[in-house]
Amino acid sequence: MAERPRVGVTGNHRRWSPSWWSTRCALRLVGAQAERISVAHAPSGRPLSALIIGGGDDIAPEHYGGDIEAMVRSDPERDTLEMRWIEQALEEGIPLLGICRGAQLINVVLGGNLHQDIRPMRVHTYNRPGLLPTKQVRVDAESRLAQVCAKARLRVNSLHHQAIRKPGDGLQVVAWDLDNLVQAVESSDGRPILGVQWHPEYLFYLPSQLALFRWLTRSAS
Numbered sequence: 001m002a003e004r005p006r007v008g009v010t011g012n013h014r015r016w017s018p019s020w021w022s023t024r025c026a027l028r029l030v031g032a033q034a035e036r037i038s039v040a041h042a043p044s045g046r047p048l049s050a051l052i053i054g055g056g057d058d059i060a061p062e063h064y065g066g067d068i069e070a071m072v073r074s075d076p077e078r079d080t081l082e083m084r085w086i087e088q089a090l091e092e093g094i095p096l097l098g099i100c101r102g103a104q105l106i107n108v109v110l111g112g113n114l115h116q117d118i119r120p121m122r123v124h125t126y127n128r129p130g131l132l133p134t135k136q137v138r139v140d141a142e143s144r145l146a147q148v149c150a151k152a153r154l155r156v157n158s159l160h161h162q163a164i165r166k167p168g169d170g171l172q173v174v175a176w177d178l179d180n181l182v183q184a185v186e187s188s189d190g191r192p193i194l195g196v197q198w199h200p201e202y203l204f205y206l207p208s209q210l211a212l213f214r215w216l217t218r219s220a221s
Contacts, residue, residue: 006048007052057073059105059108145175159199171185
């Protein structure tokens with residue numbers, strides 16, 4: 001029996017981490033095995049087939065030219081750990097899925113920057129934080145993301161107040177909300193990289209969202 005693809009999942013180090021457990025469940029449903037990686041969870045050393053950079057605290061503004069005087073809830077130790085993992089995955093061609101903060105951090109590592117606080121920019125988008133799919137997202141119909149999700153219109157959840165501003169090298173924007181703020185990026189050169197601003201791990205009961213984890217697993221094989 002073939003061994004299931006091993007997918008590294010970064011995130012916070014708390015014992016009770018709903019994101020980790022939900023991601024682990026989603027990966028199991030698509031035939032993959034999750035390995036937790038955090039500042040308190042050392043990797044096993046076994047080869048990884050793919051990598052998920054999870055959501056969480058804000059990225060420290062010094063990494064993308066943001067306002068370092070602004071009040072932010074950051075985790076410098078986690079920033080350093082995850083940036084190192086992203087760089088390694090890029091060097092080795094390991095498939096990458098960025099979730100919320102993870103999408104932003106992949107973008108920053110590739111030279112892009114962020115809107116530090118999008119709340120004053122909101123006009124049309126319902127953006128009250130929540131796990132249910134209440135936010136509308138428009139997807140480029142020609143994108144890999146549209147092919148993966150089999151949809152050009154999505155309903156997603158929203159737990160963020162930052163967003164990608166300028167895409168990094170080799171990334172292109174492929175989804176927007178009603179205020180035209182970036183909701184997803186993917187590689188423009190064929191590399192297996194997707195980043196979404198929402199949290200598909202809490203929506204894996206929707207076929208379009210479980211498909212993101214299935215894409216990652218199939219890209220790994």
